[in-house]
Amino acid sequence: MVKIVLENVTKIFTKKKQENKVLDDITFEVADGNFFGIIGQSGAGKTTLLRIIAGLEGPTHGRVKFDNTVVAEEGKIMVPIEERNIGMVFQTWALYPHLTSYENIAFPLRAKKMDENEIESTVLHLAKMLGIEEVLGRKPGRISGGQQQRVAVARALSKNPSLLLLDEPFSNLDATIKDNARSLIRTVQKEMLITAIIVSHDPADIFSLASDTLAITDGRNAQMDRTANLYHKPNNITVARSIGEMSVVQGFLTRDSRNDVEVKLGGSCKLGFRRDELIATAPGNNSDIRVGFRPESLELLDEKDISLKGSNDWALIGNGVVKICSYSAGIFRVLIRLEGLEDDIAVSSDVSIDTDSRISLYAKRHDLKLFDSRGNSILDYSTRTEKQGGPNNERRWISAST
Amino acid sequence: MTFLFVVPTLFFAGFLLYFIVWNLYYSFLDYSIIHAHNPQFAGFGTYSSVLGDPLFVTAFGRTILWVAVCLAATNALGILIASLIFFLDNGKLKSIYNSLFLYPISISLAASAVIWTWLYNPQEGINSVLTALHLPAFSGLSSPSTAELSLIIVSIWIYSGLSAIFYYSSFQGVSTQVIESARADAAKAHTIVFKILLPEAKNAFIVATVTIFLFVLRMFSLPYVATGLDPFTMTLSEQMFNYFTTEFFSKASVVSIVVVIIAAAVIVPYALFGVKRWISGD
Amino acid sequence: MIKPLKLAKKAIHHAILIVLAALWLIPVYAMLIDGMKSAGGVLTTPILQPTGLSFTSLIEVSTALELPIVNSLIISVTTAAVSTLVGALAAFYFYKGRSWTNNSVFVIIAIATFIPYQITLVPVTEILSTLGLFNTYPGLIFTFVIFHLPGGALLMTIFMSNLPKSIIESARADGAGDWAVFSRVAFPLTLAGAVSTFILTFVEVWNNFFIPLVLTSTPNMYTASISLLSYTGGYGTLYNDSFAAALVASLIPLLVFVILGRYFMRGFLALGSGSKG
Ligand SMILES: Nc1ncnc2c1ncn2[C@@H]1O[C@H](COP(=O)(O)OP(=O)(O)OP(=O)(O)O)[C@@H](O)[C@H]1O
Ligand SMILES: [Mg+2]
Numbered sequence: 009m010v011k012i013v014l015e016n017v018t019k020i021f022t023k024k025k026q027e028n029k030v031l032d033d034i035t036f037e038v039a040d041g042n043f044f045g046i047i048g049q050s051g052a053g054k055t056t057l058l059r060i061i062a063g064l065e066g067p068t069h070g071r072v073k074f075d076n077t078v079v080a081e082e083g084k085i086m087v088p089i090e091e092r093n094i095g096m097v098f099q100t101w102a103l104y105p106h107l108t109s110y111e112n113i114a115f116p117l118r119a120k121k122m123d124e125n126e127i128e129s130t131v132l133h134l135a136k137m138l139g140i141e142e143v144l145g146r147k148p149g150r151i152s153g154g155q156q157q158r159v160a161v162a163r164a165l166s167k168n169p170s171l172l173l174l175d176e177p178f179s180n181l182d183a184t185i186k187d188n189a190r191s192l193i194r195t196v197q198k199e200m201l202i203t204a205i206i207v208s209h210d211p212a213d214i215f216s217l218a219s220d221t222l223a224i225t226d227g228r229n230a231q232m233d234r235t236a237n238l239y240h241k242p243n244n245i246t247v248a249r250s251i252g253e254m255s256v257v258q259g260f261l262t263r264d265s266r267n268d269v270e271v272k273l274g275g276s277c278k279l280g281f282r283r284d285e286l287i288a289t290a291p292g293n294n295s296d297i298r299v300g301f302r303p304e305s306l307e308l309l310d311e312k313d314i315s316l317k318g319s320n321d322w323a324l325i326g327n328g329v330v331k332i333c334s335y336s337a338g339i340f341r342v343l344i345r346l347e348g349l350e351d352d353i354a355v356s357s358d359v360s361i362d363t364d365s366r367i368s369l370y371a372k373r374h375d376l377k378l379f380d381s382r383g384n385s386i387l388d389y390s391t392r393t394e395k396q397g398g399p400n401n402e403r404r405w406i407s408a409s410t
Numbered sequence: 411m412t413f414l415f416v417v418p419t420l421f422f423a424g425f426l427l428y429f430i431v432w433n434l435y436y437s438f439l440d441y442s443i444i445h446a447h448n449p450q451f452a453g454f455g456t457y458s459s460v461l462g463d464p465l466f467v468t469a470f471g472r473t474i475l476w477v478a479v480c481l482a483a484t485n486a487l488g489i490l491i492a493s494l495i496f497f498l499d500n501g502k503l504k505s506i507y508n509s510l511f512l513y514p515i516s517i518s519l520a521a522s523a524v525i526w527t528w529l530y531n532p533q534e535g536i537n538s539v540l541t542a543l544h545l546p547a548f549s550g551l552s553s554p555s556t557a558e559l560s561l562i563i564v565s566i567w568i569y570s571g572l573s574a575i576f577y578y579s580s581f582q583g584v585s586t587q588v589i590e591s592a593r594a595d596a597a598k599a600h601t602i603v604f605k606i607l608l609p610e611a612k613n614a615f616i617v618a619t620v621t622i623f624l625f626v627l628r629m630f631s632l633p634y635v636a637t638g639l640d641p642f643t644m645t646l647s648e649q650m651f652n653y654f655t656t657e658f659f660s661k662a663s664v665v666s667i668v669v670v671i672i673a674a675a676v677i678v679p680y681a682l683f684g685v686k687r688w689i690s691g692d
Numbered sequence: 693m694i695k696p697l698k699l700a701k702k703a704i705h706h707a708i709l710i711v712l713a714a715l716w717l718i719p720v721y722a723m724l725i726d727g728m729k730s731a732g733g734v735l736t737t738p739i740l741q742p743t744g745l746s747f748t749s750l751i752e753v754s755t756a757l758e759l760p761i762v763n764s765l766i767i768s769v770t771t772a773a774v775s776t777l778v779g780a781l782a783a784f785y786f787y788k789g790r791s792w793t794n795n796s797v798f799v800i801i802a803i804a805t806f807i808p809y810q811i812t813l814v815p816v817t818e819i820l821s822t823l824g825l826f827n828t829y830p831g832l833i834f835t836f837v838i839f840h841l842p843g844g845a846l847l848m849t850i851f852m853s854n855l856p857k858s859i860i861e862s863a864r865a866d867g868a869g870d871w872a873v874f875s876r877v878a879f880p881l882t883l884a885g886a887v888s889t890f891i892l893t894f895v896e897v898w899n900n901f902f903i904p905l906v907l908t909s910t911p912n913m914y915t916a917s918i919s920l921l922s923y924t925g926g927y928g929t930l931y932n933d934s935f936a937a938a939l940v941a942s943l944i945p946l947l948v949f950v951i952l953g954r955y956f957m958r959g960f961l962a963l964g965s966g967s968k969g
Binding site: 415419420428495497507517518531538571579613620627628630663677682 | 709712717737740778789793802803809810813815817837841870895898899916923935938941946948949954964
Binding site: 062064088089090091093094095096098099100102103104105106115116118119120163164167173 | 856866
């Protein structure tokens, strides 16, 4: 186990005299034994960050520490990757095609010059734990993707690393076996007490594994927080969207003399908030803003249904039509277009709704996310009460992690 | 410390560099059998005597002509052979034909010279077939007017297969969908070759041309074994060897430098162009 | 309606190829046919006519060429092995290296690969004479390595550049140092390329004529290709046996080509089209 510290890490790639700043002043710490996530859009710099932690690249500026040892600083790598005791799982798994699964898993142990009996017992133990005993004699080309992935995990773990690095380790797996693979990693990490860092653009990976997460946008630290907070209290629209779906519509904010806030959406919808309900820290009194909705904080009703009318928690956003309704994993995703609004809004629903049905859209008043025109959050989240909905697995996750 | 891995290779490559510098140095002396013990600095003296030597001048011209004819012929034949093979349906047949045209390159030039000397034999060789068919005889190596042509033909036989596989492999890089849709449009084979395949074969042209250029530029053993140091077939390399065996060492060095300059004019751009494709390309 | 036309086209296509291929095969056909004629037979019958099978020339020549062939084997195998293995080491240095030094060294090696070896005629003779390596195996091998090692390094670099970067990085993460990464991952995974490099070098060295011509003077150091000289024109030569001699001297590279032609071709293609050969 090891504590990982990054201080002001900046990475600049120079190609043909053109400087490309891929990471900009990244600072964070991963506590001993923690499972840490890094999320961001494609090209954000996630892989580069992981490679710097691994020692495959040096930081152009700043420093990386393992516990109290400086392993890399200002472009120099002091401790090379082979001495960092790292287990890595690459997106492509990068198994040695000329070696059997057994030899793949044994490779790091042979590099350590471990004796043959010990190698055998380690490999067999891991193979049993990961359920790949029957493929040990086969080469990577002759086993399934899921098995290859587990061999890659076993190889990363066999040397008993103090740090496990995972770069999109599940993206090449079928959806049906992803969850199995995630739970396996989670179990192993806990059992072996390894500090672990996972890079992914898939929120499902992050939610299922990481207790704390760094969201990077264009190489900058956009938000570093408890994973759940990235979802509920995002600093900006990009972070909000990288960790889960969010529909954004144009709005207009006014404040009266008592600091009560009114948010106008489209033509007809007006939402009023008392100052103890919602504090918008910016911008000025009469400003364009952007309003974000998570799909699960929205509710669709038939246009004639008035059951939520007058509710304290739910506010009518507007009426409109269903553009399309699609299905994934037990939930219907409905895309709707409200009258007077230019953007489509995505809503999750338990039932299928016909295209072109007329509907009313209600939103949970306390789950609105407000952003200024540049996309930065203008909410003072500290006034928000701590209980919200959210993806179900995520709520379970919070209780499991604490 | 990966640099250590390249040190042995650099050590040997360093010799080559050293040899070139050595040649350059000696080309400015008058080192020969006459001045064997204390060669003097001669400036461009040796250069001017070599460049004024009719033997050198003809050898130079002949080598250039050889290169030009051989390049034209091997590229043309390479394209022809590659296209013919490319349009075969049977994969096995394709690779058999490819090998059939390439095999001469695995035989030494010396052995080829021996065989072709016989084929050019006025009585027993190809001429026996030509006479049987009542065709005019080919005087081959025995007449000064056809000796060089005869040898050029041998070099074409040797290198066409090489040029063909370069073209063939670049044809194979062309998307099959493009070719299939051209076929669906009932395009003629030659249209496909000239309009679709050849425009994509720029690389093959460069590679075939450069490789064969360098092979022919250093042509030595084919004419040497076939005709000896014969004034009617002598190449630059042979002329260099000629100076060497007659112990005009500085003159041999001058020829080396001439060859290096010609070769470098092709190799340096080629290597720089190749670096991209060879390693950093993909 | 269309079918007969198509068939005719196909027939013409095949006919052209067959005629061309036949033309290409004439020399090797003559070599085989006449190599197996007696010495007198070669002189008295047209060389494209297969008559009077006799192995006398072949046996005589084989005996005479035994030593040159052994010499050629020793020199070619050693040079090819050194060029391939040492070249592979260099290739590992070049692997995905992007530094300025790395690129410059690579350009030097690439240029060295293509320099005509004849130009070293004078200096190489001088050096080997000074070192007392004239007429020796080490002298010949040393010289050949100078010319073929850069090519070996270039070819191995091209083949190695196909290795996925992540595999090499995995090996590093797994705690392997440079040597272990090279010997246990990079080289084994480039084995097919190494075979191509070895074969290409082997055949080139075997067939080289100029270097042994310049660097040997005693018949017991002759290689297969220069011993052919005593079977060609000129005074007192064994003109009649020349076919058999060419056959015997070419047998090994030809066999290598027939059996391992795939690797041979891949070597040339790699040089030509970069890593995708
Ligand atoms: N070796 C390199 N040289 C130059 N630029 C690089 C290099 N590696 C990465 N980059 C650039 O850095 C940026 C970030 O790349 P990185 O691979 O870290 O992104 P990522 O967040 O992992 O993206 P993805 O989700 O697509 O994997 C990209 O613009 C990429 O082009
Ligand atoms: Mg990435």
